[in-house]
Amino acid sequence: MTTATVGAGHVPPRPRVRTSGGVRTVARYAFLIGAAALTLGPVIWTLWTSITPLDEATNTRFLSVGAYGDVFKQVNMWLLVWNSALVTLPTAFGAFLMRQYFLGLPTELSEAAAIDGAGPVRTFFSIFAPLSAPGLAIVGILAFNYHWNEFFRPLIMEISEENFTLPLGLVTLQGNLGTGSVATVLAGVVLSMLPALAVFIIGNRPLREGLTAGSGK
Amino acid sequence: MTATGTTPTRARGATASSAATRGGSRAPALMTWGFLAPTLIGLGLFTFVPIVGSLLLAFFRWDIITAPEFVGLANFVDLVADPMVRVSFLNTFGFVIVTVTLQLGIALVLALGVQSAMPTWLRTILRSAYFFPLILSAASVSLVMAYLFNGDFGLINQVLTTLGLPAVGWLTSGFPAAAVTVLVVYVWQNFGFTFLLFVGGLAAVPKEVYEACSIDGATGWRKFRMITLPLLSPTILVASVMAVISALQIFDQPYVLTRGGPGDSTRTAVMVIFESAFQQLQFGRASAIGIVLTLIIVAVTAVQFRLSRRFVFYG
Numbered sequence: 001m002t003t004a005t006v007g008a009g010h011v012p013p014r015p016r017v018r019t020s021g022g023v024r025t026v027a028r029y030a031f032l033i034g035a036a037a038l039t040l041g042p043v044i045w046t047l048w049t050s051i052t053p054l055d056e057a058t059n060t061r062f063l064s065v066g067a068y069g070d071v072f073k074q075v076n077m078w079l080l081v082w083n084s085a086l087v088t089l090p091t092a093f094g095a096f097l098m099r100q101y102f103l104g105l106p107t108e109l110s111e112a113a114a115i116d117g118a119g120p121v122r123t124f125f126s127i128f129a130p131l132s133a134p135g136l137a138i139v140g141i142l143a144f145n146y147h148w149n150e151f152f153r154p155l156i157m158e159i160s161e162e163n164f165t166l167p168l169g170l171v172t173l174q175g176n177l178g179t180g181s182v183a184t185v186l187a188g189v190v191l192s193m194l195p196a197l198a199v200f201i202i203g204n205r206p207l208r209e210g211l212t213a214g215s216g217k
Numbered sequence: 218m219t220a221t222g223t224t225p226t227r228a229r230g231a232t233a234s235s236a237a238t239r240g241g242s243r244a245p246a247l248m249t250w251g252f253l254a255p256t257l258i259g260l261g262l263f264t265f266v267p268i269v270g271s272l273l274l275a276f277f278r279w280d281i282i283t284a285p286e287f288v289g290l291a292n293f294v295d296l297v298a299d300p301m302v303r304v305s306f307l308n309t310f311g312f313v314i315v316t317v318t319l320q321l322g323i324a325l326v327l328a329l330g331v332q333s334a335m336p337t338w339l340r341t342i343l344r345s346a347y348f349f350p351l352i353l354s355a356a357s358v359s360l361v362m363a364y365l366f367n368g369d370f371g372l373i374n375q376v377l378t379t380l381g382l383p384a385v386g387w388l389t390s391g392f393p394a395a396a397v398t399v400l401v402v403y404v405w406q407n408f409g410f411t412f413l414l415f416v417g418g419l420a421a422v423p424k425e426v427y428e429a430c431s432i433d434g435a436t437g438w439r440k441f442r443m444i445t446l447p448l449l450s451p452t453i454l455v456a457s458v459m460a461v462i463s464a465l466q467i468f469d470q471p472y473v474l475t476r477g478g479p480g481d482s483t484r485t486a487v488m489v490i491f492e493s494a495f496q497q498l499q500f501g502r503a504s505a506i507g508i509v510l511t512l513i514i515v516a517v518t519a520v521q522f523r524l525s526r527r528f529v530f531y532g
Contacts (some may be wrong), residue, residue, distance in 0.1 A: 020224045025242030032330045036321075036346035039405070043349060046361050046374065090259030151469045152487075156495060166358035172474055174360055182364055189357040196352045 046186045053183035054178050067183035071191060074184065081195075084165040087147045087154060094139045101135030102128065134206040141203040148196050166192045277505040285501070292505035298429045302506065305477075305484045308396070312485065315466040316404055320460050321453065323408045328415035329445070344416065351409045355469035362402045363388065363474055388475055392482045398482050399471050406470075407463070411456045418452030419445070447530040458518055465514050486510045 043109070045214050050068070052061040071077060105128065113123040154165045164172065221389075275292055279285040296302050331343050350358065365372050366387035374384040387398045422445065430444050468487040471477060477484035486506065494503035 019232075028333065029335070032327065032343055035327055036343050038235060040346050040407075041347060041354075042358075042361055042405070043363060046366065049364075088234045089263050089500060090256045092260060092264075093257075095256050120245060145352060149356075151354060151472075152354045152491075155472075156491070170354075171356055174363075185360055186364070189353075189361055192357060193353055200352050 007152055012164055046189055050183050050186035050190055053181065067181065067187035069193065070181065070184045071173070071188045075173055075188070077169075078190065079162070080164060080166045080169040083154075083158075083163055084148055084167075087150060087165055088143070089147075089153075091143065091146075094143060097139050097142075098132065098135055137203055137206040141199055141207055144199050145196055256444055271278065271504040271507055274501055275508050277501045279500045280498040281500065282498075288501065292501045293509075295502065296505055296509065301481055301484070302489055304481045307490045308482070308484060309465060309486045312396070312400065312403075312467060315400055316407075316464045316467075317457060317460045319400075319404045320408045320411050320464075322458060323404070324415050324456070326413035326420055327408075327412055328419055329441075330490065331416065332419050338358070348409045348434050350406045353406065355406060358406050359402060359470050359473035359496050362398070362405075366402075366474075389479060391479050395475050395479060395483045399474055402474065403464070403467060403470050405452050407460070411460060414452055414456045414459075420448045422448045435521075450525075450529040451531060454521070454529050458521050461517055462514055465510065465517070528529075 010072050051063060051065055053064055053067055109127050109131075110123050113127055118126065148164070149167060151167045154168055158164050158168060161169075161172065170185065170192060173188050174208055241420040274285070276287060276289060278288045278291070282307075327343075327347055331340055331347075366374075368374060368384065368386040368389050371387065373387065378384055383396055388395055408410050426444055426448070427440070430440055435443060466487050468491065471483045471485055471488060475483045477488050489509070490503045490506045490510070492497045493506065
């Protein structure tokens with residue numbers, strides 16, 4: 001307690017750290033931005049290469065979104081999306097995460113509801129379900145991402161190509177020995193990524209706050 | 218059902234005055250099981266039943282077509298003698314050690330970096346960038362990386378030759394090139410999750426501790442060693458357990474990138490399970506390998522928790 005109050009009024013140590021850090025700050029930024037570039041590099045390369053297919057006659061690249069159309073021509077994209085949406089299995093992880101979330105809610109709420117005459121079902125649906133919405137969002141986002149991208153289980157279970165999910169369809173698109181057109185495969189990768197990206201943009205806030213809260217315990 | 222369903226409710230309403238002492242922790246049994254039922258039924262059908270089935274199957278020889286034949290421990294004895302199984306398990310262990318170390322190291326450095334003073338917009342961009350590969354499927358990532366690491370026309374070899382360095386057969390030449398490629402692809406995709414856990418863990422460290430620490434004159438490494446590391450240790454434990462469990466089960470990346478080759482240099486334990494069952498139709502053998510792998514995962518996790526008693530500091 002005392003250290004905190006002293007710390008608030010005690011300024012000198014801070015500038016000392018800062019002054020020695022002029023060059024260091026630049027190096028730190030360079031490092032962090034470089035790491036971000038390395039992480040995003042393959043993604044940007046994928047986007048770029050999917051819209052600049054190779055003209056084999058002249059061996060030059062040209063700008064075209066034709067590869068995106070080719071994806072739909074070569075595989076039944078809607079069927080793959082539909083199959084991917086159907087893949088879902090209950091996981092213990094979701095139950096674990098929700099339990100953590102419910103433990104954080106005050107028990108007084110259910111007592112108050114009981115005094116007001118609400119039964120357990122009503123208490124759950126009118127009080128705990130709305131309050132646990134952020135927790136449900138996290139479980140929902142993670143479950144969606146997991147099943148959307150799942151490869152191993154569909155690979156085992158789906159024998160006919162009609163039942164393939166997106167990740168399996170993409171690998172088929174590549175063709176045996178990688179004979180598929182590079183631009184088409186990459187266009188497929190970009191298309192398959194869009195729903196997951198949308199879910200993450202929408203769920204960015206609950207996800208970040210939820211994971212932060214969960215790992216602190 | 219309605220009778221049993223309403224009785225506890227009524228009883229609860231009647232004793233509303235004593236509800237304060239009972240609290241919300243003691244829900245009626247029917248409620249409890251009602252809430253648990255969907256998950257328990259699903260897990261039972263799709264997880265527990267197959268686990269028991271696989272346990273039994275490990276003692277049989279079965280090719281789906283003919284009836285299973287009881288062979289006792291023969292499947293397990295065969296495993297020990299099989300060099301391919303041994304190589305695949307060794308590959309997996311080596312893989313786990315390197316990926317987990319890299320994943321935790323990279324994530325920790327980046328989480329500490331992002332936590333330091335910087336404009337909010339930059340922090341948001343950096344955080345999203347590190348997190349981004351997580352939203353892609355391992356199959357997509359491996360397809361993209363297969364092109365980037367391609368020996369003939371891949372971008373990485375183009376850069377190498379432009380710099381005057383020799384081109385490398387990233388996916389086609391034996392140990393260690395292909396293994397390194399699989400490893401890089403795996404770490405690239407997965408460090409973001411560990412990073413997120415660490416960012417959360419660092420956010421939970423109280424600011425007062427750092428302030429007190431800098432008043433005492435500690436900076437840089439000492440601050441990290443004495444404050445950050447101990448306070449972050451519970452998160453590090455969770456992150457390392459999760460990273461080890463998922464790395465022990467690696468399949469997607471080597472399957473799409475190399476199919477286990479060249480030779481057996483990137484063949485992992487789960488790949489051998491998959492090939493034994495669905496390509497060679499040796500389901501008993503596949504189950505036996507699966508059981509061995511599961512036991513290893515349980516043992517490693519137990520060791521991690523045991524070791525954590527010495528290193529993890531809880532508040």
